[in-house]
Amino acid sequence: MKESECRLWAMGDPLVIEYHDHEWCRISHDDRYIFEMLCLEGQSVGLSWRTIINKRQAYKDAFFNFEIDKCAALTDEYLYRLLDNRGLIRNKNKLFSVHKNAVAVQKIIKEYGSLDKFVWGYTGGVQIKGCWERATDIPTETELSRKMSRDFKRLGMSFVGPIITYSFMQAIGMVNDHLLDCDYK
Template sequence: MTECTWPSSDLMKVYHEKEWCRINKDDQYIFEMLSLEGAQAGLSWETVIQKRHAYQEAFKQFDIEKCAQLTDDELEEIRTEYNVIKHKGKIKSVRNNALLVQNIQQQYGSLANFLWSYVEGKPIINEWHNTTDIPAETELSIKLSKDLKKIGFNFVGPKIVYSFLQSIGIIDDHIITCPYHSYNR
């Protein structure tokens, strides 16, 4: 079997094999992926993955309640003292988005319930033959992006949202010959 060709480092290979396109309905993990994908905007995923442990430490393992309570001073400390991407807007978006996730959890029971409602609870399992066939965005990511922006989320453009949906397993974009594709596991 031929694996996806995009993982170019050991760190990326581990992410590809253990997390990418794997269904995960844990709100804390989902919030982490949403935050990390937002941090990626304009950068490579590898850059973000290399900083993941620093992000986890800085944002208290992406505990939604703790992130929602971060003060401006704490956010500035994260920006200056941790090995995270220094973009002020991206750092502040973690708190903003955590507050909005809490609202979604109250309304839908969980962030996972809200997101999975867009696909009626069933993952989209694509059958790509080459990684070059994988789109950067789709109608689903465009719709979810618009809806998240309407709610007030930051750093949730259609391309970011598409990568986010892959990261939590709503979309499986492993190439069909990859042993990590849903049909081959």
């Protein structure tokens, strides 16, 4: 039996395969997880997801398992120390974005009750199901991801361009872009 092209981006990496099979495009309504995916997708700008997923545990350790309030309370001094952490992408703007985005998420939660309600409001709480036969058919951004990106930026977030927001939507299951022949569709 031929494996679906859907898993090819995992490049045989066990962590990426695990992510593809059990997390990618799976619906999540957990604020902490949603925030984690928002942050990790932002860290991936200019890099491969494989790089980020292999550094995921170091990010979870450095950012207190992406607990929103703890990330919002981080000091510049703490964030500067993370620049010496070889387990992370040592890019000042990316590392500081976790704090910046956490502060914005706190405001979202205060206004909307949860990050979940806010982001899932873009789809009316319904998963968008792609009907793609080939990986090259999957879009990298959509009008919806462009709108989300604009809104996130307006709220003061960074590393939330329309391609990143589309990947984020896939990561939390707002979009299911597993290929039609994928066992994990």
